[in-house]
Amino acid sequence: MNSANIDNTVVRPKGLVKARLSRDDIIMRGGMIVIALYLVISLVFPLYSMFSKSFSTFQYDLSKFEVQVSDDAGQFSPEITSLQNLNEGLKAIPDEELSTGSGGRLGVTIFFPDFSFRSPVMYRIRNVDGQGRFLVGSTLMTGTDWQELDSNTFRRVQLRPVRSTGLSNFINYFSTPALFKSIQNSIFIAIISTIITVILAFWFAYALNRSCMRFKGFFRLIAMAPILVPSLLPGIALVYLFGAQGVIKGLLFGASIYGPIGIIIGSVFFTFPHAFLIISTALAISDARLYEAAISLKASPWKTFWTVTIPGARYGIISAAFVVFNLVITDFGLPKVIGGQFNVLAVDIYKQVIGQQNFEMGAVVSVVLIIPAILAFAIDRVVQSKQVALLTARSVPFNPKPSSRADLIFTIYCGLVGLFIIGMLGICQFAALIKFWPYDLSLSLNNYQFDKMDGGGWGAYYNSIKMALLTALIGTCVIFFGAYLVEKSSGFKTGRAIFQMFAMLPMAIPGMVLGLAYIFFFNNPENPLHIVYGTMAILVICTVTHFYTVSHLTAVTALKQMDSEFESVSASLKQPTFKLFSRVTVPVCLPAILDIAIYLFVNAMTTVSAVVFLYSTKTSLASIAVLNMDDAGDIAPAAAMGMMIFYTNIIARIIHLLISKGVLSRTQAWRNSG
Numbered sequence: 001m002n003s004a005n006i007d008n009t010v011v012r013p014k015g016l017v018k019a020r021l022s023r024d025d026i027i028m029r030g031g032m033i034v035i036a037l038y039l040v041i042s043l044v045f046p047l048y049s050m051f052s053k054s055f056s057t058f059q060y061d062l063s064k065f066e067v068q069v070s071d072d073a074g075q076f077s078p079e080i081t082s083l084q085n086l087n088e089g090l091k092a093i094p095d096e097e098l099s100t101g102s103g104g105r106l107g108v109t110i111f112f113p114d115f116s117f118r119s120p121v122m123y124r125i126r127n128v129d130g131q132g133r134f135l136v137g138s139t140l141m142t143g144t145d146w147q148e149l150d151s152n153t154f155r156r157v158q159l160r161p162v163r164s165t166g167l168s169n170f171i172n173y174f175s176t177p178a179l180f181k182s183i184q185n186s187i188f189i190a191i192i193s194t195i196i197t198v199i200l201a202f203w204f205a206y207a208l209n210r211s212c213m214r215f216k217g218f219f220r221l222i223a224m225a226p227i228l229v230p231s232l233l234p235g236i237a238l239v240y241l242f243g244a245q246g247v248i249k250g251l252l253f254g255a256s257i258y259g260p261i262g263i264i265i266g267s268v269f270f271t272f273p274h275a276f277l278i279i280s281t282a283l284a285i286s287d288a289r290l291y292e293a294a295i296s297l298k299a300s301p302w303k304t305f306w307t308v309t310i311p312g313a314r315y316g317i318i319s320a321a322f323v324v325f326n327l328v329i330t331d332f333g334l335p336k337v338i339g340g341q342f343n344v345l346a347v348d349i350y351k352q353v354i355g356q357q358n359f360e361m362g363a364v365v366s367v368v369l370i371i372p373a374i375l376a377f378a379i380d381r382v383v384q385s386k387q388v389a390l391l392t393a394r395s396v397p398f399n400p401k402p403s404s405r406a407d408l409i410f411t412i413y414c415g416l417v418g419l420f421i422i423g424m425l426g427i428c429q430f431a432a433l434i435k436f437w438p439y440d441l442s443l444s445l446n447n448y449q450f451d452k453m454d455g456g457g458w459g460a461y462y463n464s465i466k467m468a469l470l471t472a473l474i475g476t477c478v479i480f481f482g483a484y485l486v487e488k489s490s491g492f493k494t495g496r497a498i499f500q501m502f503a504m505l506p507m508a509i510p511g512m513v514l515g516l517a518y519i520f521f522f523n524n525p526e527n528p529l530h531i532v533y534g535t536m537a538i539l540v541i542c543t544v545t546h547f548y549t550v551s552h553l554t555a556v557t558a559l560k561q562m563d564s565e566f567e568s569v570s571a572s573l574k575q576p577t578f579k580l581f582s583r584v585t586v587p588v589c590l591p592a593i594l595d596i597a598i599y600l601f602v603n604a605m606t607t608v609s610a611v612v613f614l615y616s617t618k619t620s621l622a623s624i625a626v627l628n629m630d631d632a633g634d635i636a637p638a639a640a641m642g643m644m645i646f647y648t649n650i651i652a653r654i655i656h657l658l659i660s661k662g663v664l665s666r667t668q669a670w671r672n673s674g
Contacts, residue, residue, distance in 0.1 A: 027578075028489045032499055035482040039502040041529070042545040046517035047509070053520050054363035057168040058161035060098045060106050062087050064132030065159065067108075068146075070122040082128075083159075086111040099172060101358035105135065105158040116151065123154040133160040169364045179348060183368060186344040189260060190329040190372075193267035197324045198317060200268065201275035204417055207410035209283040210309075212402040214411065222418040225425060227273045228649035230606040230623045233642040234266035235337030236635060237424040240431050245438050247427070258340030266334040269424055271327045272417075275320040282316020283309075315383060322380035326373055330510035332609040333623075337630055345369040346609065349512045353613060359519070366513040377508040425646065432640035447640040455628040455637075456620030461644055464622035467539050468604035468652075472597040475544035475551065480593055483555035484585065507549035511609030514546055519613050534616040546610045547603050551596045558592030559585070591660065598656040602649050 062084040070076045087093055092110055100106075108125065109115045124146045125134065134141050135158045141147060149157065173179050204223060208216050226234070242249050242257035255261060310317075332346040339347060345365055352362035431437055435444040451457035486499045506514075522533045532538045586593070608623045615624055622645050629638040 025490065028485050029492055029495065031481065032485040032489065032492075032495060035478060035485065036495075036499045036502055038478065039499075039505075039545070039548070042541050043502065043505060043509070043514075046514070046521035049520035049524075050363050050366060050513070050517040053360055054169060054367050055165050055167070056102070056360055057164050057166055058100050058102050058104055058360065059164070059168075060093075060100065060104070060159055061131070061162045062098070062159075064128050064162065065108075065134065066126055066128055067111075068124040069112075070124075072120055074120070074122050076122070076124060083108070083111055099168065100161050101356070101360050102161070102163070103357050103359070104161045106161075107155075108134070108157045108159060109155050115155070117155045119151040121151055122148060123151065124148050125154075125157060131162050133162075134158060135160060169360050170367075173361065173364050173368070178343065179365070182343045182345050182348045182365075185260070185342060186329050186346075186369075187372065189263050189267065189335075189344060190325045192260075193264050193271065193328045194321050194324045196264065197268045197271050197275050198279070198321050200417060201272055201320065202279050202313075202317060204272075204414060205276050205280035205283050206309075207414050209280060210400050211407050211410045212400055213407040213414070215414075219414045219418055222421050223276050224273050225421055225646075226270045228602060228606070228653070229270070229425070229642055229646045230333055230608055230626060231266070231270045231331050232333035232337050232608060232623070232626045232630065233428055233639070233646070234269040234424055235262065235334045236431075236626075236630065236639045236642065237428045238262050238266055238338055239635060240427045240437070240639075241423075256340065258338060259342040262338035262340075263335050263342065263344070266338055267328045267331065269421065270331075270334065271324045272421070274327060275324050278320040278323060279313065279316050282313040282319075318383045319380055322376045322383075326376045326380075329376075330369065330373055330512065330609070332512050332612065333627065336627065346510065346512050349516060350612065353516060353519075359516075362516055363520070366510075366516050369510055370508075370513055373510050374508045381504075425643075428639040429643050431636050432643055434636065437636060447636045448644075450625065450637060450641060453629055453634050453637050454632040455625030455634075455641070456617075457625075460620040460625040461622045461641065463536070463619055464605055464645070465648065467536060467543065467619075467621060468601045470536070470540045471543045471604040472601040474540060475547070475600045476593060476597045478544065479548060479551045479596060480555045480589070483552050483559060484581065487556055487559040488585075503552045504549055506545055506547070509546075511546055511607060512612070514542060515610050515613040518542055534614075534619070536619050538614055539611050539619060539621070542610050542614060543604045543607060544600070546607070547600055551599060554592055554596055554599070555589070558589040594656060594660060598652060601652050605645050605649055605652075 063082055065083045066080050067083060067086070068076050068080055090111060090113065093106075126146045127133065127142065127144050129144065130142065132142075135156075136147065136149065136153065137156045140160070204219075207213060208220060238257050239246065241247055242252050242262070246257070249257075252261070257265075329344075330346060332350060335342070335344045335347050336350065343351075345368060349362050349365045349369065352358045352365060432447050433443050433445070434440070435442050435446060450461070451459075456463070482499070482503065486496050486503070489496060518538065521527065522529055522538060524530060532541070606623060608627060611621060612624060612627065615621055620628075622641055626638045626641045626645075629635075629641065
C-alpha cells in the first residue's frame with residue numbers, strides 16, 4: 001500500500017529530455033566554431049568587402065567646388081565661379097569621363113587654359129559643402145573655408161572624387177565594348193579548352209585502364225607532371241616553340257601564338273592531369289558482367305563503347321569537364337604570358353588593379369568572374385549528387401584482354417601525349433641553360449643568377465619553400481582537425497551544416513578574386529587584422545583558404561571510412577575523445593593527412609593568381625618572380641625559375657613517397673593483416 005502511494009507521487013518527465021553535453025562535446029563544438037570563424041574571417045568577410053566595393057562609385061562632382069581668381073594686383077572680384085561652370089564653358093572633361101576609382105585625383109589647373117605657375121595671380125578655392133574634398137599637396141581640405149593660394153601652390157591642388165553607391169560600375173563595365181568582350185573571350189577559351197582536354201584525357205585514361213599496353217606507370221607519371229609547374233610555364237614554353245624566334249614556329253602556318261591559340265594549347269597542358277585523374281577514377285570502376293552481356297548479345301565493340309563504357313563513366317566525364325572549365329576561366333598566369341591583346345577576365349582584373357589602380361572596376365570584373373565559376377561548381381556538385389554506385393557486392397572486376405593492334409595504337413597515342421608534355425617541359429629547361437636564345441646556344445648557368453634580375457632573386461625561391469612548408473603544416477592541421485570535428489561530432493546538425501557550407505565555398509572562388517578581396521579587407525587601416533597585410537602570414541592564410549575545399553573533402557572521405565563504433569567504445573571506456581583522436585584516428589588516417597600536406601605544398605609552390613596582389617618586396621615568391629621576370633623580358637630566367645619550382649615539387653613528391661612507404665608500413669600494417 002505504501003509502495004503504491006510512493007509510485008503515485010513520482011513526477012514523470014513530459015516530452016523529450018535534452019541530453020547534457022559532455023566536456024568533449026563542448027570542446028569539439030567550440031573547436032568547430034573557432035575554425036568556422038577562421039573561414040568567416042579569411043573568406044566571407046573579404047568577399048563581402050569586395051562585393052561592397054563593386055557597388056561603390058567615385059565621381060568628380062565639379063559643382064562641389066568654387067573658385068575665385070584675382071587680378072594682377074592681387075584683388076579678388078566678388079564674382080564666384082563653380083568648377084562645373086568653368087568645365088561647361090571649356091568642354092574640358094566630358095561627363096562620362098568624370099568617373100574614377102577611389103584613389104582618383106584631378107588637377108584643377110585643367111580648367112584654366114592660361115594658367116602659369118609663374119603668374120602673380122592669386123587663387124581662392126573652397127568646398128561648397130561637406131561632401132567636397134581637395135588636396136593641396138598632401139594636405140586634405142574638407143572644410144568650406146576659402147583657401148587662398150599663389151599660382152605656384154595652386155598647381156598642386158587636386159580634386160578628390162565623391163563616393164556614392166549604385167550600379168554605375170556595372171553599367172560602365174557592360175557598356176564598354178573592350179571590357180565586355182573579355183567575357184566572350186573567357187567563355188570561348190574555356191569551352192574550347194574543355195572539349196579538347198576532356199577528349200584527350202579520356203582516351204589517355206581509357207588506354208591505361210582498358211588496355212594491356214606496356215609502360216602504364218611511366219605514362220601515368222608523365223600525365224601528372226603539369227601539376228608540378230605554375231600555369232605561367234606552358235606560356236613560356238610556347239613562346240620558345242612557336243614565337244617569333246621559336247623552334248617550330250612554321251607549324252602555325254603564319255598564325256600568332258600570342259592569343260587564343262596559345263591560351264588554348266597552354267590550358268590543355270596544365271588542366272590535362274586534373275581531367276585525367278577524374279576520368280581515370282571513373283573508368284577504373286566497372287563491372288565485367290556488363291561487357292559479358294554485351295558480347296552475348298553480339299554487340300559490336302563500338303556499340304558496347306557507347307552503351308556500356310560511356311554511360312558508366314559519364315559522371316566522371318561531366319565532372320572533369322566542369323573542373324577544367326573552372327580552371328581555365330579563372331586562370332591568370334597563362335593568358336598573362338601568352339595572351340597578347342586577347343583579353344580575358346582574370347587579366348582584366350590585374351590590369352584594372354595594377355595597371356589603372358581602379359580597384360572598384362577590378363571588383364566588378366571579379367564579381368563577373370565569380371558567376372561562371374560558381375555555376376560550374378554548382379552544376380558539378382549536382383551531377384555528383386546524382387551519381388549512383390556502379391559496383392555492387394556481386395560485381396566482377398573488369399580485366400582487359402590483350403590485343404596487339406589496340407595496345408599498339410594506345411601506346412602510340414599515349415606516347416604522343418607524353419611527348420607533348422615532355423616537350424613543353426624540356427624546351428623550358430633547354431632555354432634556361434642557353435646563353436642567349438637563339439644566337440648563342442652554348443650551355444651556361446647565367447639564367448640562374450636570379451639576384452641580378454627583377455623578381456626577387458633567390459630570396460623569392462626560398463620564400464616560396466618557406467610559404468609552402470607553412471601552408472602544408474598549418475593547413476593540414478587546421479583542415480584535418482576541422483574535418484574531424486564536423487564528421488565525428490554528435491548532434492549540432494545546424495552548426496555542422498553551416499561549417500560544411502563554409503568549407504565548400506573556397507572551391508568556387510577564383511584565386512584572383514580571393515586575392516583582391518584580401519586587399520579590400522586586410523588593407524583597411526581600421527581593421528585590427530591589418531597588421532598581417534604584406535607579411536608571410538597573409539600569403540599562408542590566403543593559400544590555405546584557396547585550397548581548403550579539396551583538402552577538406554579528402555579528410556572527410558578518410559574519416560568516413562572509420563566506423564562510428566570507435567567513438568562509442570571510447571565513450572564506454574570513459575576515454576577522452578582527443579586521446580582516441582591522437583592514438584587511433586590520426587594513425588589510421590595518416591595516408592590522407594600526408595596526401596593533404598603534399599597537395600597544399602605543391603599548390604603553394606605553383607600558385608600565382610591567389611597571391612599576385614598580396615606579396616611585398618620582402619615576401620616575393622618564386623611563381624611571382626616568374627611573372628615579373630617575364631614582364632621584364634627576362635624570359636629564359638623566368639623559365640629557369642619555373643623549372644626550379646618543378647624540381648622542388650618533384651623532390652617533395654619523392655619525400656612524400658618515401659614517408660608513405662616507410663612510416664605507413666608500420667602504422668598501416670593492420671590493413672594488410674588477414
